[in-house]
Amino acid sequence: MEPMPKWADLVLVPVVGLVLAFIVSGLMIIATGHDPKEAVKLMVEGSVGSTYAWGFTLYYATNFIFTGLAVAVAFHAAMFNIGGEGQAALGGLGVALVCLFIPWPHWTLALLGATAAGAAFGALWATLPAWLQARRGSHIVITTIMFNFIAAALLNYVLVNVLRPAGAMDPATAKFPEATHLPALSDWLNAIGIPFAARTPANVTLFIALIACVLVYLLIWRTRLGFEIRSLGKSEPAAVYGGISPVKIIMISMMLSGGLAGLMAINNVMGEAERLVLNSVEGAGFIGIAVALMGRSHPIGILFAALLFGALYQGGAELGLWTQIPRELVIVIQALVILFTGALDQMIRMFVGKLFAMRRKAEV
């Protein structure tokens, strides 16, 4: 393959993929008889045009940062964790239990407790697939898919038969007590004089997501464990030769991954819904795959990709609200992003590589 500069590999290739995904989506909007210009305008205004819109975009982005980081950490160990959906759902169960049954005096303490519980439940849900991969060689992709379905059934059972308050109709827990309610982002921003629309779901969990980005960066590139994770991901025989235990690293990286996915619950369950409902994850676990691919498994890339998908998600909701274009358009865009930046990555790489080769030839 033709060599290309590192920046092209890291930035240009995903951006070309993204542009292709958008072009194809635009063609689909035209094909279904709508005006793509109008759609883009509405989506941009609806997602970043006002602080109200940002309040939703940042909320969705927070979810996607967690699930994106989750997929990325596993990717570094060459594990493909499709189980973010189930792990986040279990994280939600952990957060709900902690919020409902421990009388917290203040939200800061509740947040600490919920963080621990969400991460622990998510990590535990990833443990069994991790162990099956590490010790029994069962493919992690299949087992995590299976665990998504098992998680859905489990949550369904728990919400309908155990945690539903007596007399309530919908399968959901009771409302969490007042002391566990997290401050909205608008509360903090307004307090320091920045006007920000109230009644938006963005909350302080955003800062935890940013801290998680930094911690994941430090872990993967600045610690011995991170080195071991990356070594195993690059070449298992080389890692084994270097004295790294694949079993240990697979277990640790998958549990970290599950824990990160579980952390999402403090945003959507504790921060927004303030109770646990059925299907609370709403596909964020899968969007994490697109985010991690787009962001090249690097926290900075993931941050931008999560913002992009947050805006897409919010913009898509606006589209569904004001036009005939359904919000499922976002699923199509998400699919195309996964396709072009993930599966057809090689195609774009070959294309970009050829461009660079042509330029070099022209210079000579």
Next chain:
Amino acid sequence: MDFLTIIQILDSTVRLATPLLLACLAGLFSERAGIFDIGLEGKMLAAAFASASVAYLATPGWGSLAVWAGLLAGIFASVLLSLLHGLASITFRGNQLISGVAINFLASGLTVLIGLSVFRLGGRTPALTDGGRFESVSLPFSGALGDIPLFGPIYVELLSGHTILVYVAMLFVPLSWFVLFRTRFGLRLRAVGENPAAVDTAGISVVRLRYTAVILCGVLCGIAGAYLATGLAAGFVKEMSAGRGFIALAALIFAKWRPVQALGATLLFGLLEAISNRYPNIDLPASVLIVVLVVLAATLLFAGRKSKLDLSVLGGVAAILMAIALWIITTTGIGGTSTLPSQFMQALPYILTVIILAGFVGKAIPPRAGGQPYVKER
């Protein structure tokens, strides 16, 4: 439970197993050729939508042929997605799993997007009328033979009265076996999934074989999807594949990538679905449940005795099982009856697959070159 109830449950087992069987055989061809396919779900969904739409639109003009036009449209849609999967995973040597994920989302989004813009019914297609659906076929003499005890009801209720696609799916089982294990093409297809370099050395095109397998997979998934929308139901509903593609994948592993066993596995999963449809809650004596849980926990501890890691993971699962047992004892008592929740029945296919994957009940070994793109040496 009387004889007729059993027959009725088995009858719905056959109906529910058919889409699973077709999708499972689809996955069989693809994975035997070394192309992992977690996009079965998406292809089924796309096919279901295409077949229902075309069958509905063709009903006024084509009459009873409309359903066949629908079937062809379903196969076409599914093969199109298969070719996309082939392009990504064979030609451009991309990650097959990621491509499969993309295809699932593409189908899930596009079916609603197109469905809304064509029919404006919130993502559904209009209900199909007579010409747009597969009619049930009565096997010969089903009127005359119905009175014979035992055999009569089995013949009339269970074997007769399905749509043609059910019988087609059943025929595909021996046919797949024959193609895969008794023809030159089958031998090569299996070889390309185990050791593509050897096939290449023999002067046979790896790319062409794999594309053929992927297209076959698309055709079978297309029939599965068409059956969902025009056989089992009367029209397309949003997300109507409802995880069946993944259950088919589970059945494929359960069957260890063999056609006849695939029939067994899909019938088993169909039976589970039929039972949970008919009896949402199953009552069992609590004592039986407790004994099962304790035995399972003990087995897990025994299996994990050799290493600390195994013991802690399996011990954790065992502890959860024991906690459930304790909970049953305290809430219903040993003498009482406890109810198996319907959610457990729904999760059972997935749980069984995980157990099979764990290799405790015979190891499931996938084709050796599965998931790896083939790079010819230069």
